[in-house]
Amino acid sequence: MNVLKRCIYGFSILSLALISVQCKGNQKEEKQENTTQKMDSVSIEKKEYGTTPAGQKVDVYTLKNQKGMEVNIMTYGGIITSLKVPNKAGVSEEVAIGFNNLEQYTKPNPYFGALIGRFGNRIANGKFTLDGKEYQLAINNRPNALHGGPEGFHRRIWTAEEAKGGDVASLKLKYVSKDMEEGYPGNLTVFVTYTLKNDNSLDVLYEATTDKKTIVNLTQHCYFNLSSDFTKPILNHEITIDADKLVPVAATLIPTGELKDVTNTPFDFRKPKLVGKEIEAKDEQLKNGLGYDHCWVLNNQDKGERFAASAYDATSGRLMEVYTDQPGIQFYSGNFLDGTLPMRNGGTYARRTGFCLETQHYPDSPNKKDFPTTVLSPEENYKTKTTFKFSVK
Numbered sequence: 001m002n003v004l005k006r007c008i009y010g011f012s013i014l015s016l017a018l019i020s021v022q023c024k025g026n027q028k029e030e031k032q033e034n035t036t037q038k039m040d041s042v043s044i045e046k047k048e049y050g051t052t053p054a055g056q057k058v059d060v061y062t063l064k065n066q067k068g069m070e071v072n073i074m075t076y077g078g079i080i081t082s083l084k085v086p087n088k089a090g091v092s093e094e095v096a097i098g099f100n101n102l103e104q105y106t107k108p109n110p111y112f113g114a115l116i117g118r119f120g121n122r123i124a125n126g127k128f129t130l131d132g133k134e135y136q137l138a139i140n141n142r143p144n145a146l147h148g149g150p151e152g153f154h155r156r157i158w159t160a161e162e163a164k165g166g167d168v169a170s171l172k173l174k175y176v177s178k179d180m181e182e183g184y185p186g187n188l189t190v191f192v193t194y195t196l197k198n199d200n201s202l203d204v205l206y207e208a209t210t211d212k213k214t215i216v217n218l219t220q221h222c223y224f225n226l227s228s229d230f231t232k233p234i235l236n237h238e239i240t241i242d243a244d245k246l247v248p249v250a251a252t253l254i255p256t257g258e259l260k261d262v263t264n265t266p267f268d269f270r271k272p273k274l275v276g277k278e279i280e281a282k283d284e285q286l287k288n289g290l291g292y293d294h295c296w297v298l299n300n301q302d303k304g305e306r307f308a309a310s311a312y313d314a315t316s317g318r319l320m321e322v323y324t325d326q327p328g329i330q331f332y333s334g335n336f337l338d339g340t341l342p343m344r345n346g347g348t349y350a351r352r353t354g355f356c357l358e359t360q361h362y363p364d365s366p367n368k369k370d371f372p373t374t375v376l377s378p379e380e381n382y383k384t385k386t387t388f389k390f391s392v393k
């Protein structure tokens, strides 16, 4: 009896000890999980955004970091619907033009926040020749083809895959553009990965492969107003562009083919200059663009990703720097915004209330043999990265 009692007693003590060890283990695990959550300084949240008139479901992803930066990206057009960045008082506010509902994005608009493809900017008369074969693209900007055509990548549904690790949040979007879609040859598989980091930068990584020779020139078409006051023109923003040369255009905004030194012209932004300073100057190029709507030939093209341009708004203190490995950057001062499109909280977007800095190859490259090539062959990988980095000063 005694022996039995002792055995039971001993067994109970052992079980208690085991349970307590296990509990401690669990606590430790829980503790670790909590610490990981705390260290996980970024977040991604997915929500339904709506349904297009064609019945396609659209999601929106919110990427947030710990420094007050937040970006919303939807699967329709890979569009940045909102971008919030702190000002010099630490207040996070909207800096990107956008609408407050999906329906408005599906109606004609000048590519607000959108991913642009297969070919950013204009191709003269929508025509180009590859290996002796002439291709005709849809004309959507008389007499030219613009930004990939009327049903370009900005109006497509992209599939999305989210990833989060450490202090980085990524959204990888995918779209497969079919052979001859919008007139372009080859099935093109495209990935665009947006990555938000804790240094208040947003990377945009573009990747593509094709099964037939084609042309590719992808970009992002966000309109920024760093003051966050979308009723005010961006003329008080100070722009810097690291470019000694410009790609001059003719009246229909197609490059003439020459590259022009910016020295002593309103296009010299090598030192910071207010957009408004010379935008009304008597200048043939400004006349053709109705303001700034040109591609600059970036310096240091052999250096990979490097500083390309910046924009600074003194009232808010916000500075945006653009880094890229691309040869060109289109600085567009929102000249065609005409007060017809609704702002998020009432009112309309008036002329020059937003600007774009679109990293890319030069417009009409397929028809300009001296411009860096935009041809992609099946044995090549298209890969290019642009970073928008925000800070205050």
Ligand code: BGC
Pocket: 110, 111, 121, 253, 293, 294, 330, 332, 336, 356, 358
């Ligand atoms: C072009 C402008 C055009 C705008 C919106 C910019 O990339 O350079 O000419 O009006 O996009 O379509």
